[in-house]
Amino acid sequence: MDKPQPRTAFAPAKEPDTAQDAQAARRKRAMDSLARSDRGRLEAFLAREAADLEVHAVRGPETGLVMVRGRIGGGGAPFNLGEATMSRATIRLADGTIGHGQLLGSDRAHARLAAIIDALGQRADYAAQVNALVSAIEADLTAADERLAEETAATRVDFFTMVRGED
Amino acid sequence: MYVAVKGGETAIAEAHRLLADRRRGPRDLPSLTLAQIAGQLALAVDRVMAEASLYDPTLAALAVKQARGDMIEAIFLLRAYRTTLPRLAISQPLETAAMQIERRVSATYKDLPGGQLLGPTFDYTHRLLDPALAEAGDEAADVAAATRRPSSGERVMRVSDILDGEGLVEGDGHFGADHVAGDITREPLEFPMPRDTRLQVLARGDEGFLLSLAYSTQRGYARTHPFVGEIRIGLVEVEIDLPELGFAVSLGRLRITECQMVNQFKGSAKEPPQFTRGYGLVFGQSERKAMAMSLVDRALRAGEFGEDIVAPAQDQEFVLSHADNVQATGFVEHLKLPHYVDFQAELDLVRRMRADYEAKRADEASDEDAITSEAAQ
Numbered sequence: 375m376d377k378p379q380p381r382t383a384f385a386p387a388k389e390p391d392t393a394q395d396a397q398a399a400r401r402k403r404a405m406d407s408l409a410r411s412d413r414g415r416l417e418a419f420l421a422r423e424a425a426d427l428e429v430h431a432v433r434g435p436e437t438g439l440v441m442v443r444g445r446i447g448g449g450g451a452p453f454n455l456g457e458a459t460m461s462r463a464t465i466r467l468a469d470g471t472i473g474h475g476q477l478l479g480s481d482r483a484h485a486r487l488a489a490i491i492d493a494l495g496q497r498a499d500y501a502a503q504v505n506a507l508v509s510a511i512e513a514d515l516t517a518a519d520e521r522l523a524e525e526t527a528a529t530r531v532d533f534f535t536m537v538r539g540e541d
Numbered sequence: 542m543y544v545a546v547k548g549g550e551t552a553i554a555e556a557h558r559l560l561a562d563r564r565r566g567p568r569d570l571p572s573l574t575l576a577q578i579a580g581q582l583a584l585a586v587d588r589v590m591a592e593a594s595l596y597d598p599t600l601a602a603l604a605v606k607q608a609r610g611d612m613i614e615a616i617f618l619l620r621a622y623r624t625t626l627p628r629l630a631i632s633q634p635l636e637t638a639a640m641q642i643e644r645r646v647s648a649t650y651k652d653l654p655g656g657q658l659l660g661p662t663f664d665y666t667h668r669l670l671d672p673a674l675a676e677a678g679d680e681a682a683d684v685a686a687a688t689r690r691p692s693s694g695e696r697v698m699r700v701s702d703i704l705d706g707e708g709l710v711e712g713d714g715h716f717g718a719d720h721v722a723g724d725i726t727r728e729p730l731e732f733p734m735p736r737d738t739r740l741q742v743l744a745r746g747d748e749g750f751l752l753s754l755a756y757s758t759q760r761g762y763a764r765t766h767p768f769v770g771e772i773r774i775g776l777v778e779v780e781i782d783l784p785e786l787g788f789a790v791s792l793g794r795l796r797i798t799e800c801q802m803v804n805q806f807k808g809s810a811k812e813p814p815q816f817t818r819g820y821g822l823v824f825g826q827s828e829r830k831a832m833a834m835s836l837v838d839r840a841l842r843a844g845e846f847g848e849d850i851v852a853p854a855q856d857q858e859f860v861l862s863h864a865d866n867v868q869a870t871g872f873v874e875h876l877k878l879p880h881y882v883d884f885q886a887e888l889d890l891v892r893r894m895r896a897d898y899e900a901k902r903a904d905e906a907s908d909e910d911a912i913t914s915e916a917a918q
Binding site: 480 | 637641644656687688701712738744776779
């Protein structure tokens with residue numbers, strides 16, 4: 375793809391206009407979910423779908439830092455808020471497909487599993503299974519978000535006006 | 542004369558062994574797990590992450606455990622660990638407007654889009670010790686699950702955007718296009734310091750120090766006349782660009798607290814009357830710190846608004862050079878380490894000065910004696 379398309383909450387990724395963009399959007403969606411998934415789920419998926427896969431490490435897995443930025447006033451100039459740990463891995467499958475995995479925290483094994491599944495998602499013979507996994511993870515994340523939103527909504531203040539005596 | 546000596550290895554080893562013993566505490570009680578610390582002492586873990594300037598709840602819980610609950614020691618441990626890791630990426634700026642909200646309150650508007658969401662707050666509790674929590678055993682079953690209520694789905698609008706709509710508040714704070722955000726982990730502090738770099742210092746500054754400075758501004762040492770426009774706590778996504786792929790991906794989410802303080806400003810010849818702002822952004826759930834940070838941020842902008850710099854909270858060099866508790870504890874606590882040579886040198890000097898002083902006094906006394914005896918004769 376030609377230009378990066380950073381996603382923000384109010385500007386969802388624009389409609390893909392080429393097959394390549396659609397592929398990139400699908401891959402990003404998968405990577406986002408794999409980063410937030412429970413690691414056990416990724417282990418179970420690989421054990422079930424691709425038990426004897428040949429995987430070569432290209433980079434990592436390694437743990438390092440990501441400098442997290444904020445914006446002055448919430449929407450102004452960027453500033454460096456502080457760092458967070460992150461782990462990442464890049465792997466190559468026997469057929470040459472490259473996969474990347476990255477997430478917050480120190481779980482290098484998780485990063486490697488995510489990289490393997492990212493690579494599988496690019497292969498026609500695994501794309502459907504990976505899509506199903508991603509959809510299942512997304513459903514769980516959405517349910518967790520809804521739960522959080524509803525628990526928070528229960529603490530919303532309902533103001534009411536007292537009836538004044540003279541009225 | 543001072544003779545160099547060695548020693549203390551055995552004492553140090555035994556002290557560390559004793560520390561490990563005391564840290565473990567009574568053996569008939571189970572050892573704390575990191576999951577228990579991160580899950581049940583979450584705000585302690587949040588504070589350690591914020592002031593260590595490293596977000597990692599598991600490692601912060603380990604630091605709290607290792608430090609026996611000494612927060613500054615835990616912050617020191619996590620800060621030191623941070624220096625062992627390479628920096629792999631710089632994130633895109635967090636979109637706090639897109640936060641998955643856990644708490645959001647405004648003291649300036651009663652009815653605002655998204656509403657007042659109290660979340661898990663200590664506010665409105667009676668601050669009475671709760672004996673129920675003192676009971677041993679598994680009380681999990683006794684604590685009711687949180688209530689759920691359908692969410693309105695309404696967008697939780699930023700209060701600064703509401704005020705901005707009327708043009709009565711200054712903007713978010715911008716620099717010229719060529720400005721590069723400063724980074725105090727790479728460059729030493731220099732004064733005067735631009736606001737972006739100041740915010741980095743404040744974000745990892747000691748909560749107690751910032752709280753006291755903020756309090757001082759309320760008591761009149763640099764009056765800023767503040768209102769809490771908004772406090773929001775929740776989860777935000779951390780995205781990084783993957784240059785090899787040409788798009789940004791999410792690394793997951795972290796919890797932050799943001800405070801928008803709205804402050805009065807009369808206006809000047811150049812600027813129409815409008816509210817000014819102070820900003821606070823802190824890792825974890827840390828409302829007190831975010832509020833203090835936003836007050837101090839505003840006080841430090843005195844020069845920008847042509848205000849007289851008369852109070853400690855307005856003095857950049859004073860505030861920013863002393864906000865870091867790892868630096869502060871290092872310099873204060875180093876005093877307990879052996880200073881035998883320095884002290885012996887000073888002791889020797891004072892002894893000589895004392896001897897001179899005594900000799901001079903003795904001379905004066907004998908002179909006086911001589912005068913007195915002369916007078917008597």
